[in-house]
Structure formats: C-alpha cells, structure tokens
Amino acid sequence: MEKFVRPRPQFPNKAVVTCGMPYGNKELHFAHVGLALRADTFAQFLRDRIGEENVVFVSGTDCYGSPALEYFRAKSASGEIKDKSVKEFVERNHKSHIDTFNSFGVRFNLFGASALGRAGEIHNETSKYFIEKLNSSNMVSTHSSWQFFDEEYNCLLNGRQVLGKCPIDGCKSEKGYADECDLGHQYLPQDLIDPISNLSGKKPKLVKIENLYFNLEECGNILNDWVNSIEKESGTPSFLVKDIREFFKKPEVYIKKDFFDKFNEISAILPHFEELERKPNNPSMTIVFNSLVDREKVCEILANNGVRYRTGKTLTPFRLSGDISWGVPCPEINGIKDQTFYVWPESLWAPISFTKTYLESIGKDKNEWKKYWCSSDAKVFQFLGEDNIYFYGPAQQAMWLYTQGNKPCYPAPDGELQTTTIVPIKFLLYMNTVASSSGQIKPPLAKVLLNYYTADQFRLHFLAMNLGNNTVSFNPKPFNPNAKEDDLDPVVTEGNLLTNVYNRILRTVFYSTQNSFNGIIPEAEIKEEVMEECNKAILNYERFMYERKFHQAYNTVDVFVRNINKFWVKEIKNNLDENALASLTANTLQYIYVANMLLHPFTAGTEQVADYLGLDKNKCFSWEHIFDKFYNALDPSRERKLTFLKEKEDFFKKHQSQLDELARKNQN
Numbered sequence: 014m015e016k017f018v019r020p021r022p023q024f025p026n027k028a029v030v031t032c033g034m035p036y037g038n039k040e041l042h043f044a045h046v047g048l049a050l051r052a053d054t055f056a057q058f059l060r061d062r063i064g065e066e067n068v069v070f071v072s073g074t075d076c077y078g079s080p081a082l083e084y085f086r087a088k089s090a091s092g093e094i095k096d097k098s099v100k101e102f103v104e105r106n107h108k109s110h111i112d113t114f115n116s117f118g119v120r121f122n123l124f125g126a127s128a129l130g131r132a133g134e135i136h137n138e139t140s141k142y143f144i145e146k147l148n149s150s151n152m153v154s155t156h157s158s159w160q161f162f163d164e165e166y167n168c169l170l171n172g173r174q175v176l177g178k179c180p181i182d183g184c185k186s187e188k189g190y191a192d193e194c195d196l197g198h199q200y201l202p203q204d205l206i207d208p209i210s211n212l213s214g215k216k217p218k219l220v221k222i223e224n225l226y227f228n229l230e231e232c233g234n235i236l237n238d239w240v241n242s243i244e245k246e247s248g249t250p251s252f253l254v255k256d257i258r259e260f261f262k263k264p265e266v267y268i269k270k271d272f273f274d275k276f277n278e279i280s281a282i283l284p285h286f287e288e289l290e291r292k293p294n295n296p297s298m299t300i301v302f303n304s305l306v307d308r309e310k311v312c313e314i315l316a317n318n319g320v321r322y323r324t325g326k327t328l329t330p331f332r333l334s335g336d337i338s339w340g341v342p343c344p345e346i347n348g349i350k351d352q353t354f355y356v357w358p359e360s361l362w363a364p365i366s367f368t369k370t371y372l373e374s375i376g377k378d379k380n381e382w383k384k385y386w387c388s389s390d391a392k393v394f395q396f397l398g399e400d401n402i403y404f405y406g407p408a409q410q411a412m413w414l415y416t417q418g419n420k421p422c423y424p425a426p427d428g429e430l431q432t433t434t435i436v437p438i439k440f441l442l443y444m445n446t447v448a449s450s451s452g453q454i455k456p457p458l459a460k461v462l463l464n465y466y467t468a469d470q471f472r473l474h475f476l477a478m479n480l481g482n483n484t485v486s487f488n489p490k491p492f493n494p495n496a497k498e499d500d501l502d503p504v505v506t507e508g509n510l511l512t513n514v515y516n517r518i519l520r521t522v523f524y525s526t527q528n529s530f531n532g533i534i535p536e537a538e539i540k541e542e543v544m545e546e547c548n549k550a551i552l553n554y555e556r557f558m559y560e561r562k563f564h565q566a567y568n569t570v571d572v573f574v575r576n577i578n579k580f581w582v583k584e585i586k587n588n589l590d591e592n593a594l595a596s597l598t599a600n601t602l603q604y605i606y607v608a609n610m611l612l613h614p615f616t617a618g619t620e621q622v623a624d625y626l627g628l629d630k631n632k633c634f635s636w637e638h639i640f641d642k643f644y645n646a647l648d649p650s651r652e653r654k655l656t657f658l659k660e661k662e663d664f665f666k667k668h669q670s671q672l673d674e675l676a677r678k679n680q681n
Contacts, residue, residue: 021552022247022559027067027384027391030056031364033398034075037103037126038084041113042456043487044398044441047475051438051563052396053119054476058558058614062636069122069385071367074107076100076128078356079171079190082339083211099339104129113459117468118617123371127341127363131373136366140341140359144225144333146416148346152228155347156330159202161191161217163210170210170217171337178206182267182323185447192332197400204312204324225349226330227358230305232411233261233328238423239410239432246434248560250481253437256399257406264308265325267297272320279318283311305329331408333358361409364395386430393433394561398440405435436561442486444493457492465491467668469616470508476563476615477507510571511616511665515608518578519622522601523658525594534602534627534653535595539642543600546576547607551639554611570611577604602626606643610634618665625658627651 032052035045049072056070085099096102107126114124125132147153161170172191179186179194186194192202202208203219210217236257244254268276276298284307289299302308305327315322332355334343340353365386372381385391397405413430414421425431440447443456462471466489478485490502526532550573557566584597605626613619613634623633632638632646647653667675 022556024059024063024559025390025392026063027388028059028063028069029364029368029385029391029393030059030068030070030396031367031393032072032396033401034073034127034360034363035110036078036080037074037076037106037128038081039106040109041459043443043459043462044456046113046117046119046459046471047441047480047487048396048398048438049114049119050117050472050475051436051480051561052394053121054472054563054614055394055396055436055558055561057120061610061613061634062555062558064635069368069371070120071123071125071364071371072121073123073125073127073132073363073367074103074110074129075356075360075363076103076107076126076133077337077340077353077359079173079337080356082171082337083173087211100128116460116463117471120617123367123374125363125367125370127360127366132367132370135369135373136359136363137341139362139366139369140354141344143358143362143412143416144344144346144354147227147333147412150415150417150419150421152231152415152419153333153346154226154228154330155223155349156226157221157223158332159219160222160336161202161208161210162220163212163215163217165213165215166210168212169220169222169336170212171335174211175202175205175208175217176211177208180204180206180323182325197403198326200324201309201312201329203316206321222336223349224332224336224352224355225334225343225346226332227408227412227415229331229408229411230328232407232415235414235421235423236328236407236411237261239414242424243434248562250437252399252439252482253402253406253435256402259326260328260403260407262325262327264302264305264327266300266302266308266311266315267323267325268300268315269321270296270298272322273298275318275320276315279314279320283314286311299325328407331358331412357404357408358412361404361412364393383428387428389424389427389431391431393431394436395433396436396438399437400440402435402437405433409433436481438480439482439484441480442484444488445486456487457489462489465489465668465670466504467508467666469511469618469665470505470668472615473507473510473567474504477567479564481561481563505667505671507567507571508667510567510574511612511618512663512667514571514578515574515612516663516665518574518581518601518605519664520658520662521581522598522605523625523655526598526655527657529591529594530598532655532657534647534655535598536644536653537592537596537599539603539644540596540600543603544642547603548640550611551607558614566611567615570608570615573604573611574608577601577608580604603643606633606646607639610636610639616665622664625656625664627654627656 030052032049035041056068059068081103082099085102088094111124127133127136161175163170175191177189179189179198180200181198184194184198186196188195189205192200208217240254240257243249286300286302291298334352335355337353341359343352343354368385369382386393395405410432413432414423414425417429446454489504490496550569554566554569581601609619609622627648628646629648638646
C-alpha cells in the first residue's frame, strides 16, 4: 500500500446525524431535500464506516410556532384548505414530508414531528428537562419585551402576523417579521422598520409582555473558547467561524448621514458610547456600547427623536417562552406561567427528542440517548443552512454547555451534553436568484422535480456542488426559460457517472463473464498495483468524507470509476487467452468491489449490484473489509456465481422523460 504522510482520520464510536427541520406549514422544496440528501449521504457513510448500530439519523417536522399558525389562519380564511385545526394542518404536511423524503431515498432512522405521536410526547418532556436545567444554572431570566398589538382586532400578534423591514445592517431580506427576518436575523420588535399588521393592514402598537430568556449575552467567553477550538478542526468552513465571531462584537448602532445633525443634538443625553473612525465616503456612522442595556436605551431615545438607525450583530438574551397558543407547554418558571416555548429553542433540542423516540422504538433504555449526545466518544453532526448558524451556533452551544451548571467547562466533561459539529451550506440560489417559499420567486417543490429526474440524478448533482464553501445556483433545464434545446442539463451531468459510466463497466464485465466463464467469477491473482490504486482512492475518499467535502468525495469516485473503464478497454484490446481474460476480469471486479462500496452512501442502487455480484451483505459495505480482496467478501453459498444480467439491462436508469427525449431525437 502506498504510504501517506497524514494519519487516517479518527471517527467517533457513536454518531448522530441531523438536518434542518422543515416547518409544518408547507410542502418541501428542492433545498429542503438537497440539504437532507447531504446529511443522508454522510449518515450512510458513517453506518458503513463505524457500524450501522452506532449511527442514528433523525430529523422531523417543526410543527409549532407562528409560521404554522399564521399559514393555517390565512389559508383557512381563503378557503384553500379544509383542515379543521392547526394540528390537522401540520399533520397533513408532515405526512407529505415523509412521502417526499422517501421518494428521494433519504434513509432516516426516524423522521418525527415535534407535536405528533410519541415523538411529540417525548418532546414535551425534553423541553421541560431543558428549561429546568438552565434555570437551575441561573441562566434563565425574566424580561419585559415589546410585542405587537393590533388595536383594531384587539389582540396580540404572533411573529408572522407582522411584516416590516429587517433592521440588521446589510441584510437583504425581503421580509422582516416581528423579531426575525426570513434570512434568520434576530432583533428586538421595537427595531423592526415600518411594521404592518397582517390582520388589519395597519401599523400595530407595541405593548410590554413578560417572557423567559436564556442569558446568552453572558456566554461570550466560553463561546469564544468553543469557536477557537472548532476553527482548528479539519473540515470546519472558514465562513462558519467568521459568521459566529460577528456575534461576539460589542453592541453597535449604525446611523445614516441624513440623521447626523439630529444625532448630534441629542448625543449629550445618550449613555456612554464610542464612535468608530469614519471611513471616507461612508454614508453612515458607527457607535459602540459596552453593554446591551446601554444600546437598547440609545435605540429608544433615537426612535423617540426620529433618528433612523440599524443595529449590528451581538449576543442578546435568547427568548425561551411566548404566548402563542400553538406551542410546547412551558412549566412555570420565575412566576411566569401559562406560556408556551418560543419555537426556536424547542426546535434546537427536538433532535434529542427524536433520538430518544427512535431508541425507545427499538427497545433501548430511556437513558440510551446519552451515549450519543453526552459521551466524549460520540459526535453529533448537524446539517443546516447558513441562515440558521446563529441558532445552532451561539444559542444552542451555550445552552448545551450551561446544562452543566452555572460554571460550565469547555470541552464538556464526559457524561454532559457535548457541543455539536455544525455542517452548514452556503445560500442555495435558484436560477441565480435568491428563492424563498415566502418570497416573490418561489423555488420548485421537490416532488415536482421527480417528473424530470431520478432520485439518484438529483442526489449526485447536489453532492457534486461545493455548497460547503460557495453560494451555488440550482438551474434545472426543464425550468429554465432561457435554456436551448441542445444545452446540457446540469442536473443530469453528475448522474451520468451511474447511468453511463458505471453501468457500462458493470454490463461489460457481467456479459464477458457470462459468455466466457459461464457466469462463474474466475479465480486469479489480484495485482499489487490494482490494490494500491484502490487503497489510494479509499483513503482520499475517507478524508474528504470525514471533512464533509462531498464534492471532492464525488470527484474521487468519478475519476476512479472512469479509470476502471479505461483499465478494461486498454487490456481487452490485446489478444487475451483464457488466463489473461480471467486475470483482467478478477482485477476489474476488485475495482468494482471498491467503487461499489464508495458509491453506497450516494445511492442505494449499489445494493442491487452487490446482490448480482454475489457479495456477502455483511461484508461488502463494511469498512472492516474495504481493504480486502473481493474474493473474501463473496457469499460462499453462491459459489462465485453471478446473477444473470439480461441484455441491455441497467442497474441505474435514466428518467423516462430523458429516454423519451433521446428516442425522439434519434427518430429525427
């Protein structure tokens, strides 16, 4: 075997893989599935790498919160839906989520729902556990915060019943809701620009409401230790560290040039601040405060004096509770009662609830989940979009650490909740434009794409994208009005690795073995150079998968599979006798054995290949045997007999619409 300078990566003994939870208010669009496919690929790789019994892949429908409540209200009022309750509405969408993920071959151990069935019951228990843990650590406080009130309808408004402009500097969101924009920025309700009630269409009033908050603003030091640590880890994207560190800045306010004079008139009555040096031609000034309290006092004074401003990113108290009726019941804490959990914190610990639910369903002890979430020998990998980094980064990691008590350690001691590994993707565009189901440009529903592509084609296209580092656009040809008839479809291109290249070498070897050896795999020595090439590909692939660089793992397999074809074509040109053909066949099957194992996380179709080859299912996808010669993985009961492959039979098929189009072109 070729020697490598770098040591092989160390994998955990147990692992949980999760992916972003889709809201229960709508069906899945392409980005939901694209993200889940990356998580699914990694989960299957880990099952092969460390053992299926040591990996739990969970996610679920995010049922609660104002998005579901507001969608249900609006669609019921318009007559678009006939659901009798918001729970019934969410349950219908949850079932559609399951159907869609299944149709794309996503292999969850459990896809639950935070409000439904046993998962919902366990989620309520887990939510109570978390807030009581955090409260015992003296990290839960009561704050009076502003909430919007519609005077015409005489009611408090939930987050999605208010629409304005995001106040965060530089934000390009199309929609700013009460305290969060559609790109995930959080802010205080009083900072929302030009708010309008969705009920009355008028500007709502702000009233004070008491809620529970996690003291996230006190967690800067331990979070800084965490970020410094993950920055050194192989596979951590640089933009993840950069985005998180932006929240560690002191509280800032930005004031446009048009309001400089008004600001100067009132600057003397403001709490202490420092003005950063203004850059030439900068249309705004930046003032910095030592505390969040000072910044909020200033914001109130600025607003009362007609000075428009925007706020910068910083750590703020993280809201835990609210008064939305559709939510997880929150126990009485600090005299605050009859509230529900705010949707974001409870959705962060929902994967723990789903892990518990899955383990219970297979007969495990109720504390088994701790072996996955609280062990220093385990890891949790969370796949999510860039817009959710704040929640899964500073907010979640701090809450996890403070379940230890009011003086937590980092790294967390064994037996305590461990910080998780965040696997983010950059913003995914559609036709080179930001698309959002709540915006003007709607992304296509995932299920519609299956009218044009196979699940495998879609999977490989998303795996080949460098989403871990770049903003990438999804440009399916059938949806592109500017596409020409002869243009290649970018979604089909990567799938050709299976439908063209891998199919071709599989058919060639099967037909040759059937014709020359009566379908019996011949015995021959596997060449040392073949084993070396296989081992090199395995180790490169392993490193890329460990670092979640799926585009490079895909490229490794792509080159490897294409080289198998080149190897066969080069050798078969010679006038081979029976022994030479037996050697070529055996060595090609060694390549195929490795290729099939490397492709297994990408597509379940490799399992049919293994069955036709007569491989032992307990060996042919286990990394305990990946460096073996393929003869050792053959099922002895098959006596080296291949399953007969019919003429023109494919293991991986193109979509019927593509076959029809090809037939049409051939006729012309």
